[in-house]
Structure formats: C-alpha cells, structure tokens
Amino acid sequence: MTAEARVCGVVAAYNARETVVEVVRGVRRHLGTVIVADDGSTDGTDAAARQAGAEVLRLGTNRGKGHALRVLFAEARARGFAAAIAVDADGQHDPDDIPSFLEAHRDHPEAVITGSRMGEPERIPRRRRNSMLVARFFVSLAANQFVEDTQCGFRLYPLTTIGSIALRKEGYVTETEILVKVGDSGGRIRSLPIKTLYPPGHPTHFRSIRDVAAISRYVISYLMVKWGIEAVRPGAVATYRGPGSGRDAFGISPGLDFLFECLTVTACLPLSVLYSLWHAGGRCVSVPAVESLALSGLPVSAVLRSILLLPAVLVVAVADMAAGWLSVDLDWTSRFVRRYYGMGWRSP
Numbered sequence: 010m011t012a013e014a015r016v017c018g019v020v021a022a023y024n025a026r027e028t029v030v031e032v033v034r035g036v037r038r039h040l041g042t043v044i045v046a047d048d049g050s051t052d053g054t055d056a057a058a059r060q061a062g063a064e065v066l067r068l069g070t071n072r073g074k075g076h077a078l079r080v081l082f083a084e085a086r087a088r089g090f091a092a093a094i095a096v097d098a099d100g101q102h103d104p105d106d107i108p109s110f111l112e113a114h115r116d117h118p119e120a121v122i123t124g125s126r127m128g129e130p131e132r133i134p135r136r137r138r139n140s141m142l143v144a145r146f147f148v149s150l151a152a153n154q155f156v157e158d159t160q161c162g163f164r165l166y167p168l169t170t171i172g173s174i175a176l177r178k179e180g181y182v183t184e185t186e187i188l189v190k191v192g193d194s195g196g197r198i199r200s201l202p203i204k205t206l207y208p209p210g211h212p213t214h215f216r217s218i219r220d221v222a223a224i225s226r227y228v229i230s231y232l233m234v235k236w237g238i239e240a241v242r243p244g245a246v247a248t249y250r251g252p253g254s255g256r257d258a259f260g261i262s263p264g265l266d267f268l269f270e271c272l273t274v275t276a277c278l279p280l281s282v283l284y285s286l287w288h289a290g291g292r293c294v295s296v297p298a299v300e301s302l303a304l305s306g307l308p309v310s311a312v313l314r315s316i317l318l319l320p321a322v323l324v325v326a327v328a329d330m331a332a333g334w335l336s337v338d339l340d341w342t343s344r345f346v347r348r349y350y351g352m353g354w355r356s357p
C-alpha cells in the first residue's frame with residue numbers, strides 16, 4: 010500500500026453547500042477517500058458533498074467542529090487509515106497543498122503537520138492575525154515547541170498519535186487541545202507553509218469573542234497545571250501522560266471544567282506577580298524550576314510580562330475599536346502584539 014493510500018481526507022462541514030463541492034473534488038485529486046461530517050446543516054451540504062464524491066457522515070444535531078473532528082478521526086481509524094488530512098469546508102485551504110503534507114508525512118510519520126499561514130501574515134485579517142499571534146505564544150509554551158500557526162485547520166493527523174490523547178474539549182478548542190496534548194506528551198508538531206486564502210466577505214462560524222475566550226481559558230488553565238507539575242517534578246518537561254492525566258484531572262464534568270478554567274484565569278495574574286517577585290529575589294530563595302520554559306529559550310521575565318500584559322491587550326484592542334468607530338486607524342494592537350507576543354523561539 011502506498012503512503013497516500015493510507016491517508017484520507019476529512020472535512021468538518023456546517024452549512025457549507027456553496028464551497029464543499031470544490032473542496033471535496035480538490036481533495037479527491039490527491040486522496041482516494043474523503044469523509045465529510047455534517048452535523049445538522051440545513052442547506053443541503055450533505056447531498057452536495059456526496060455528489061462531489063465524498064463519503065458523508067450525517068450527524069443529527071449541531072455539536073461544533075470539535076465533535077465533528079472526533080467522529081471523523083474515529084471513522085478514519087475504523088476504515089484502517091493511518092493518517093487523516095483535515096481540510097476546512099469553506100474553501101480557505103488549497104487542496105493542491107496536500108502533496109506537500111504527504112511528503113512531510115513520509116519524512117515524519119509520527120508528527121502532526123500543521124499548515125502555516127504565517128508566511129503571508131499581511132493576507133490575514135488584522136484582528137484575526139493578532140489573536141493568532143497571542144494564541145501561538147501560549148499554545149507553543151504548552152506544547153513545548155514553537156508552532157508557527159496554532160489556529161490553522163489544515164493539518165495532517167497521524168491517527169495513532171491522536172488515539173494516544175483524550176479529546177475532551179468542544180468546538181474550536183479541540184484543535185488547540187490536540188496541539189497542546191500531542192506536544193506536551195513528547196510528540197512533534199511540524200509546520201508547513203500553505204497558501205493564505207481569506208476571500209473577501211467569506212462567512213465564518215468562529216465567534217471572535219466567545220471562541221477566543223474559550224481557547225484562552227483552556228490554554229491558560231493547561232499552562233497553570235503544567236507549570237505546577239513541572240515545579241514539583243524537577244526535570245519534567247512533557248507533563249501529559251495520556252487520558253485523565255495532567256489538566257484532564259480537573260475536567261471531571263463540563264461544569265467543573267468551566268469552573269476550574271475560571272479559577273485559573275482569575276488566579277493567573279496574581280500568581281504571575283508572586284512568581285515574578287520570587288524570581289526577582291531568586292538569588293536568596295530557591296525558585297522551583299519550570300524546565301519547559303528554560304528549554305524554550307525565552308527569558309522567564311519576558312514570559313511573565315506577556316502573561317501580566319494580557320489585560321492590556323484587551324484595553325488596547327478596545328481603544329483601537331473605539332478609534333475605528335471614529336474612522337481613525339490607530340492599530341496599536343498589532344504593534345503591541347508583535348512586541349510582546351511575537352518573540353522568537355529556540356528551535357527544538
């Protein structure tokens with residue numbers, strides 16, 4: 010069996026009839042099987058995808074992209090595929106980038122390969138780019154490695170790697186959860202430059218406040234648990250040891266998970282101040298080591314500063330928005346984000 014034959018395409022599609030046909034046809038130029046998960050579309054997405062040559066899993070009620078991806082991974086595994094390439098249904102990814110994914114997969118069969126749009130950052134809408142840079146900073150810290158574009162849905166997932174982690178989050182948080190858990194269990198995530206396509210006026214289901222808040226809550230809570238584990242287990246870097254370990258232990262039910270996230274988000278600023286003071290006076294009092302931070306090559310003080318400045322990002326973004334209403338283009342956010350969240354990273 011060729012490497013390509015062991016890889017299928019998977020597409021989470023929700024009300025995407027206008028674009029899904031081209032996407033399915035495009036993916037089928039490179040892969041024999043494309044599986045589409047449509048959960049509750051009302052516009053005939055399922056029929057359009059089927060006509061274009063996809064195998065369609067029609068799920069009753071809408072449960073978000075994360076649920077659709079979990080179902081797709083299970084289906085791809087049940088059909089005996091070794092890896093799945095996820096492509097968005099809205100035409101934002103060029104299926105002709107798939108051969109590059111396959112080549113990278115041949116060289117690094119265990120690695121998750123993520124498409125990166127950071128080669129053409131100016132083509133990404135400004136607000137989206139800024140939230141991507143902030144997310145990248147923290148997701149990379151949690152994943153123990155620099156990931157160029159942590160929010161891109163165009164990815165190759167080796168299914169044994171996915172099978173070794175528990176996916177407990179929903180919606181758009183799932184893709185972040187994958188990176189964090191794969192990276193923090195010692196796995197590799199490789200970045201692959203892809204084309205950046207943002208057709209003007211294209212629709213999105215991503216809610217810029219709710220979904221960014223959900224991703225941020227998860228990553229902050231993950232980091233707090235991770236750094237806590239590293240502090241009591243000197244030398245540990247990969248703290249995720251499979252289902253139920255690390256951050257998972259605090260997610261017994263969705264309600265408790267949410268409560269835990271709120272608690273950690275509230276506590277992260279005072280704890281960072283305390284740690285900063287401890288670190289500053291560290292010559293007299295021994296500071297617990299956070300090995301993954303040391304390996305990142307980023308100065309601890311710079312990371313703490315970036316955490317403490319999170320409320321300032323919000324203030325600057327609101328100021329930009331207010332200026333926008335008065336037709337003044339300040340764009341302080343881009344400069345702020347580039348300065349405090351765009352720093353380089355030691356290559357692994």
Ligand SMILES: Nc1nc2c(ncn2[C@@H]2O[C@H](COP(=O)(O)OP(=O)(O)O)[C@@H](O)[C@H]2O)c(=O)[nH]1
Nearest residue numbers: 021022023048073074077097098099213214215
């Ligand atoms: N099955 C399914 N797919 C979804 C859902 N929400 C988003 N998607 C798909 O996920 C992909 C990315 O969603 P999109 O709204 O374009 O997010 P953005 O690209 O981050 O702005 C698209 O292919 C959507 O069709 C959902 O609730 N169910």
Ligand SMILES: [Mg+2]
Nearest residue numbers: 097099101213
């Ligand atoms: Mg999109």
